[in-house]
Amino acid sequence: MTFIPDDAPMADATPLTFTATGSEYFRIWIVNLFLSILTLGIYSAWAKVRTLRYLYRNTQLDGHGFDYHGNPLSILKGRIIVFVLVVVAQLLEGFLPLLSLAMSALFIAVLPWLVMRSLSFRMAYTSHRGLRFGFDGRLAGAYRTLLLWPALALVSCGLLAPIAYQRFKQYQHEHTRYGSTPFHIRLRTGSVYGLMFAVIGMLIVTGVIVATLTSILLDGGNLEMPAVSSLLMIALPAYAGIFVIDAFMVASLQNLVWSGTTLGDDALRFRSDVRTLPLLAILVTNLLGMIVTLGLFYPFARIRLLRYRLQHVSVAASVPLDSFVAGQPQEVSALGDAMTDWYDIDISL
Numbered sequence: 001m002t003f004i005p006d007d008a009p010m011a012d013a014t015p016l017t018f019t020a021t022g023s024e025y026f027r028i029w030i031v032n033l034f035l036s037i038l039t040l041g042i043y044s045a046w047a048k049v050r051t052l053r054y055l056y057r058n059t060q061l062d063g064h065g066f067d068y069h070g071n072p073l074s075i076l077k078g079r080i081i082v083f084v085l086v087v088v089a090q091l092l093e094g095f096l097p098l099l100s101l102a103m104s105a106l107f108i109a110v111l112p113w114l115v116m117r118s119l120s121f122r123m124a125y126t127s128h129r130g131l132r133f134g135f136d137g138r139l140a141g142a143y144r145t146l147l148l149w150p151a152l153a154l155v156s157c158g159l160l161a162p163i164a165y166q167r168f169k170q171y172q173h174e175h176t177r178y179g180s181t182p183f184h185i186r187l188r189t190g191s192v193y194g195l196m197f198a199v200i201g202m203l204i205v206t207g208v209i210v211a212t213l214t215s216i217l218l219d220g221g222n223l224e225m226p227a228v229s230s231l232l233m234i235a236l237p238a239y240a241g242i243f244v245i246d247a248f249m250v251a252s253l254q255n256l257v258w259s260g261t262t263l264g265d266d267a268l269r270f271r272s273d274v275r276t277l278p279l280l281a282i283l284v285t286n287l288l289g290m291i292v293t294l295g296l297f298y299p300f301a302r303i304r305l306l307r308y309r310l311q312h313v314s315v316a317a318s319v320p321l322d323s324f325v326a327g328q329p330q331e332v333s334a335l336g337d338a339m340t341d342w343y344d345i346d347i348s349l
Helices: 022-038 044-057 072-095 097-124 139-155 161-174 189-217 228-258 276-292 298-311 335-342
Strands: 059-061 064-068 126-128 131-135 176-178 181-185 261-263 268-272 313-317
Touching: 022 044, 022 298, 044 059, 044 064, 044 072, 072 097, 097 126, 097 131, 097 139, 139 161, 161 176, 161 181, 161 189, 189 228, 228 268, 228 276, 276 298, 298 313
Parallel strands: none
Antiparallel strands: 059 064, 064 126, 126 131, 131 176, 176 181, 181 261, 261 268, 268 313
């Protein structure tokens, strides 16, 4: 089962195409890795730009690829600032623990601003058909979305987590524009709650299976250490359940978010129909490939996953794609983007 909204019929929809290949990306990735190590991380800014340009240009809609215009020097400056801040925080943690706690609190306080700036940077330097995207989210909205709602989700023991997720996606999509035309999203809270309850049910089933196997293998309470084969019989269902739940969540969230997204007054409508089982097969074989090749399969794994997720997004346009007009150009600092990179905060697809 995968959550795919039924209320978004699509006529004459054009699917995204993804023309990148694992072998091409492997060559880019291995050179980026070598030069980043050789330059003690300095080249990583150029590596990021090379990677995003390759992936964007090979993601095409109606025969035209996207493009990324980030400046490596700006990204490098942002990363140097982040590096200095992290080093200072680590030094303070050893000498002044209380000050270190204060800096951690300060980081949490400025996190919404950093994510907002990261969204602004990524959109300002992304284009399609020569027309730039943009992000005009406000700071007050960032704090409500990225601080207030997560805090409420935490104190409610997760009961408000679906609302927090919905508010973040609304903030992200409603303030993004293509040229001067804004995106809109219809993401119902009930749909996100339905997904949450489905995941909880899957977790309960997985837990019951693992507990039952454990009880059987321990012979009704025998506390002797089970054999390696017995441990595998317990671990495999647990890991299988985690993989199934992960694939189900990724597929269902993508479908819910993008099938509710439009550009302008329904000038462009999106639909995603990612399925759990094919995505699960990709995740499992990617993991096996990574294990067998000691990580060298990573570029191929990334391309396989991106191809499946992107090529299951379709776009139906009621107006020509070249009819959209440019918006106000933006110059955005790369600091927020560097900080979210450093802490591996994923705000992509």
